[in-house]
Amino acid sequence: MTTSQTSPPKYLQEDSLSEECKKLLDIYKYQGFWTSPRLIQGVIACQQQFQAQDTDIILVTTPKSGTTWLKSLLFALVNRTKHSVFEQNHPLLVKNPHVLVPFLEHTLYVDGQVPDFASFTSPRLLATHVPFASLPKFVQNSETKLVYLCRNPRDTFISMWYFSNNLRLDHKDINSIEQMFDLFCKGVSIYGPFWDHVLDYWKQSIENPNKVLFLMYEEMKEKPKIQLKRLTEFLECQFSIEEENCGVVDEILKMCSFENLSNLKVNTNEKLSTGEGNETFFRKGKIGDWKNYFTVEMSENLNRITEQKFNGSGLKFLYT
Numbered sequence: 195m196t197t198s199q200t201s202p203p204k205y206l207q208e209d210s211l212s213e214e215c216k217k218l219l220d221i222y223k224y225q226g227f228w229t230s231p232r233l234i235q236g237v238i239a240c241q242q243q244f245q246a247q248d249t250d251i252i253l254v255t256t257p258k259s260g261t262t263w264l265k266s267l268l269f270a271l272v273n274r275t276k277h278s279v280f281e282q283n284h285p286l287l288v289k290n291p292h293v294l295v296p297f298l299e300h301t302l303y304v305d306g307q308v309p310d311f312a313s314f315t316s317p318r319l320l321a322t323h324v325p326f327a328s329l330p331k332f333v334q335n336s337e338t339k340l341v342y343l344c345r346n347p348r349d350t351f352i353s354m355w356y357f358s359n360n361l362r363l364d365h366k367d368i369n370s371i372e373q374m375f376d377l378f379c380k381g382v383s384i385y386g387p388f389w390d391h392v393l394d395y396w397k398q399s400i401e402n403p404n405k406v407l408f409l410m411y412e413e414m415k416e417k418p419k420i421q422l423k424r425l426t427e428f429l430e431c432q433f434s435i436e437e438e439n440c441g442v443v444d445e446i447l448k449m450c451s452f453e454n455l456s457n458l459k460v461n462t463n464e465k466l467s468t469g470e471g472n473e474t475f476f477r478k479g480k481i482g483d484w485k486n487y488f489t490v491e492m493s494e495n496l497n498r499i500t501e502q503k504f505n506g507s508g509l510k511f512l513y514t
């Protein structure tokens with residue numbers, strides 16, 4: 195048998211694929227979920243190398259569910275002794291939340307720089323989109339707290355579709371929305387299947403409420419103070435009477451609001467090291483934009499899939 199072959203067999207090479215095929219195949223299935231090849235590399239690196247600490251707080255989200263918002267809220271909350279929320283140069287006013295609360299699988303090996311996580315001051319605040327079963331075992335087995343956020347699949351889908359087209363203006367290419375919607379319904383979306391992701395964390399939050407807090411974008415939008423209170427109770431960093439009296443709660447919500455963050459210079463002019471313009475994380479920040487795009491058939495399809503998948507779980511989305 196000859197061993198002279200130095201490159202992979204033709205069927206494993208990607209350079210001769212047609213552009214159309216490459217476009218369709220830019221995500222792969224790994225451990226039951228879909229993601230890009232470079233992110234798979236990041237996820238594997240995390241699984242092998244990330245050393246969790248009991249004091250870590252990890253934000254887990256489905257993509258486009260309000261990660262940027264919750265990163266900012268968590269940062270403001272957890273660091274409020276170090277950085278008063280009334281500070282004129284508060285880090286959230288000069289840095290994008292994704293810089294302050296890095297994604298484990300992005301920073302590890304995707305942009306080539308491995309942050310010295312061990313040097314982060316405790317409690318370390320980190321984020322990921324990885325499904326529960328694929329989290330590093332250290333994270334699953336330690337006292338690390340997981341804050342989970344999801345959003346109704348209709349708005350999540352529209353937000354994903356915009357992001358993938360990297361557009362902030364109205365987009366009329368209805369064929370591509372249909373194509374992407376069909377894949378989304380089949381479970382093929384970044385870190386999807388969407389429903390499995392949500393359901394796994396929902397079950398964990400019921401089985402282990404001290405480990406996983408389950409939040410929904412819609413509830414955060416409708417009753418932000420109540421959700422913020424749940425967050426502080428879960429993280430054991432409740433507001434003192436003095437803080438409540440001097441308006442810290444309102445100030446945090448104001449600083450982290452869509453209106454404030456999306457208008458900051460840093461979020462209109464700068465880019466992340468991974469290449470995304472900071473402005474791409476702020477589009478409309480509303481519940482119900484799906485109504486401008488969905489046909490009746492699309493809504494019915496998603497309802498049917500959601501009912502089927504969540505049957506008996508007690509989990510329901512709000513679509514107001």
Ligand SMILES: Nc1ncnc2c1ncn2[C@@H]1O[C@H](COP(=O)(O)OS(=O)(=O)O)[C@@H](OP(=O)(O)O)[C@H]1O
Nearest residue numbers: 257258259260261262263353451452476477478479
């Ligand atoms: N502060 C604040 N408040 C409310 N909503 C906000 C906020 N910041 C970002 N957004 C909206 O969240 C959507 C982006 O989702 P993510 O931040 O999860 O994106 S990512 O997964 O980190 O790429 C995206 O939603 P859509 O507007 O529906 O596309 C953002 O506009």
